Amino acid sequence: MSLNRTDSGLINTLLDAVAGGTLEIVDLTAPLSSSTPTLKLPAPFVNLIDFSLEAVSAFDEPGPFWKHNNIHTGEHIGTHVDAPSHWISGRDGDDVSQLPLTRLVAPAVVLDFSAQAAEDPDFVLEIDHVKTWEAEHGALPDGGWLLLRTGWDKFAEDADAFLNIDDGGSHTPGISAACAKWLGEETGIAGLGVETVGIDAGNAGAFDPPFPAHYYLLGNNKYGVTLLQNLAQLPPTGALIVVAPLKITGGTASPARVLALVEHGR
Template identity: 35%
Template sequence: MAEGARQVISISRSYMLPDCFPVPPRRSPPEIIQYKNVSITGVLARRCCRWWDARLFFVELSAVDKVQGKFHQASTGREGSSSSMIEEGIVMTTPTQKKSCIKRMSVGVLAALLSVGVAKAYAKNKEITGMQSIQFRKVVDLSHIISPTIPLWPNDPPVVFDVVASQEKDGYYLRRFSIGEHSATHMNAPNSFHPNANGIDTYKPESLVRPAVVIDIRAQAHDDADYVIGVQDIEKWEQAHGRIDQGSVVLFYTGWQALWNDPKRFINEDSKGPHFPGVGAATTKFLLEERQIAGVGIDTHGADPGQDTVYATNSQILAKDGIVLECLTNLDQLPAKGTTLVIGVLRLKEGSGSPVSVMAFTP
């Protein structure tokens, strides 16, 4: 995304979605919204979280250069509450308050347009409208130690360390290392699966601080190394722990982390390719569309199952510039919910991904 491509725009009128809950229909808006050089002609209403009180004040386009008739991603800011990511859409008002809400919205929006300072402040903090805090008792490192003996994806380059300076000769010790961009605990970038998409260097820092939930599928994975995580696994977790919050990273604990020091078993390859559990295409679609998650993480070498060849989970999440974390560890030390992840990427220019340091702040 080009620098300066982000702008805060205001929506000039609201429109109704009385039947938008629980699954909102797609509707076209009755208006064209103009702001600066951007013309948005097809805002679609989708996924209205808290539709009953949604009063939208700002929309920050996160991909103005990609806007062609609709938002790819927008974040909404509501007065007095935290903002939220909404894909392709803006929803507001309640059925009984339609008219007054529209009036109020128009006035509110006019005021908002005038208060450039507020808009600027919001633009600086996409997705965050107020002070945020991370509460924790413990910090868990979810990244493996990197060495030449870590498990590698078939045909990936080896991890190599070379000593280039020593204390005896040079007065200090220094190595250089080389590693594949998808080796060790790592995050994949959109350009790894989509031509001309964003590289790992483009993630906004606040997009890398995320609530996380942990779904334990060790039993299923133990019985079937090719287990495909299904929507039923999500539903079962939600029955016990409640609905997954919007913007979460969903971590899948398969038990594979325990095999890390045994690369053969970790990759588990035979003539048909690698065998390890991963997230099914329909499950990812459900999580993205019905739960508006930010991404997924897993302790295997792929968010997609080992036997998968189309990378449907990576493709879907990275089409939205989301988060895919692979080869995580220490997932056994996390509670089912309540964790905040801080993901440290190496900002490799136009990188297809990078080894990451993932810190989990747990209650």
Template identity: 35%
Template sequence: MVDKPSKVFSLSHPISPRIPLWPGDPPVAFEDVASRDKDGYFLRRFSMGEHSATHMNAPNSFYAGGMGIDGYRPEDLVRPAVVIDVHGKTQSNPDYEICPLDIEAWERQHGLIEPGSVVLMYTGWQHLWNDPIAFFGQDAQGSHFPGIGEAAIRFLLEQRQIAGVGIDTHGVDPGQSTAFATNHAVLAGNGIVLECLTHLDRLPAKGATLVIGVLGLEGGSGSPASVMAFIP
């Protein structure tokens, strides 16, 4: 018999037409197609971008010929997770780039990050979700939100052999990035990239297990994701 976890948290935001959307992405839309009064049952259709709401990116979103979201195996999507809390550094600097020093500080307190882990970055941006203007910080220079710097992702992939990363902003790369180095580096190895997570402040620094549910969209560049965290 499998031991029941002591706590289970959803790390996904509810999906509605009011969610923050990456500039240029299609809106979230719902349409009734059957009603209980007329048809005896209620049914809607919905449409949205593959990278909207809490979602997972696929390699083919950045690499021609890369794997689609339907290429991930079930066992790829169950992973140990660690949470690195950087929200104290991001509140005064929305352009903050998470660096190796942040990782080293975490490891001094909690030990080395184990290979195969998904590293989740808590920036505090999850609390801005219901304010799309603040969530993106858009101005003439583009978006302003924190993300994982190139040196940090290289360290995590090369020195710690992680399985992927996640964050509570709309991008694992900083909002000012145009190179998307973190996405490129993780997805080059068919790793996991999770964006727009929430409730990261409720998780322990280590010990949680992620179960990532995605839609098996044929050739999909990504998918809205139902991400659950199990705490033993």
């Protein structure tokens, strides 16, 4: 049955708030193109293909009335959702088509450590950072998302600066192994969202265990979202996030459109 404006007071209130500007929709998604920065694993590991469009027709002989393309991409390219089945610790967990909707539309909090990351690109979030934030803003939301703002989205159009690789590896911020374990095992969050290319710090392959954000979060039925933008437009608390991956059967991840709803003036 179609939903008319008279069918639901809650829906009407939401629509009126958006139309009137008291509820703002913020796009947290990075544009997806062949120039989108992607994770580069060293040999002997195999990398995913980058995103590309293949023209099939453009109002011409193969399709005179339409334009359409094939898309070629790895699962973990651009702004994307990591499902538990992506990592060895969650290998028997949900794939990306099985993620519960109530965890994809959920409250979000923003922890802003952009100043620290500007001083040290290898900055990692520790348990004490989160507890200090909680003392000011309240507990992390059960079933909600922790969004880590590091200011890294400012490099999103410069792949070299974004990946920040030198002879010592990749230098991008993330979370420590202890904090990853605590978030995975001791909190009720649905997942972690970051502005970087992956949910782990750039040099997290040297942590114990390697890539602990993946290991502890995905291993405890939590999710990751990467390559977010515009977190500066969100308040520390009070936003609602909408994470919309493709429903890929058997997929370990999917490119996603990620939106936030924010009350004007918060």
